[in-house]
Each structure stands twice: as structure tokens, then as C-alpha cells.
Amino acid sequence: MSKVVVVDDEPFILMMIEDKLKKGNIDVVTVRESVRALEIIRREKPDLVILDWMMPEVSGIELCRTIKQDKVLGKIPVFMLTAKGQDSDEQLGMRTGAQRYITKPFSPKVLLEMVREALSNVNP
Numbered sequence: 001m002s003k004v005v006v007v008d009d010e011p012f013i014l015m016m017i018e019d020k021l022k023k024g025n026i027d028v029v030t031v032r033e034s035v036r037a038l039e040i041i042r043r044e045k046p047d048l049v050i051l052d053w054m055m056p057e058v059s060g061i062e063l064c065r066t067i068k069q070d071k072v073l074g075k076i077p078v079f080m081l082t083a084k085g086q087d088s089d090e091q092l093g094m095r096t097g098a099q100r101y102i103t104k105p106f107s108p109k110v111l112l113e114m115v116r117e118a119l120s121n122v123n124p
Helices: 011-023 034-044 060-069 087-096 108-122
Strands: 003-007 027-031 048-052 078-082 100-103
Touching: 003 011, 003 034, 011 027, 011 108, 027 034, 034 060, 048 060, 048 108, 060 078, 060 087, 078 087, 078 108, 087 100, 100 108
Parallel strands: 003 027, 003 048, 048 078, 078 100
Antiparallel strands: none
16 A cells, blocks of 8 residues: 655644545555654654645745655655645745645645646555
């Protein structure tokens, strides 16, 4: 079973994503604190990471940069899920290494389709 780590400080968003992905037969680990996220990602070695950009301690963009610079974690696809909808924000997210840039509000159904597509490329 594929595993996804979702990092967001909003409990409702985490619950909604977790519910949708689990119904899609995907193992989900949720993290509310970005400072703990890196240690959990290292431990879980997920097939995909979904990051909120605007987090209290460490931003999702910084976390994405750290993941992508790591020799072991760098190959893990990262989706940015954020309320930051400016073109310049999306460009920065993609330059930092995000595979997808998804703005809130979003469709959980469409997110599940994107996750499945990314996972099929990781686990053919």
C-alpha cells in the first residue's frame, strides 16, 4: 500500500485529506507541526508528501527545500497545498521542487486523482 505524509496546521484539512485518501486505499500519516514533519518523513519514508505552505514554525516551502536537498528524501514527490494563489508563489513552489501546486480551496476528489497519478509513477 502506498503511503502519503500530509503536513498542515489545520485539523479540518488534515481530516478531510486523510478521509479521502484512506477511502482511496492509501495509507496516510498526518502531521500538524512542521518542526516534527521532517523527522516523521525520514521515519515513514512515504511515497508522496503533501505540504501546506503557511505553517507556524517552518514554512512548507522551507520544508520542501530541505526534502529536495536530502540525498535519501530528495526523490519523494512533493505537492504544495496552499492558499497562496499568486503566479509568483506557484513559480517559487515549483522551483523549490514541488511536483504539483494546488491552491485552497481544492476538491478532495481531484486531489485523490492527482495523488493516484503521482503514486503510479513512483510505484508502477
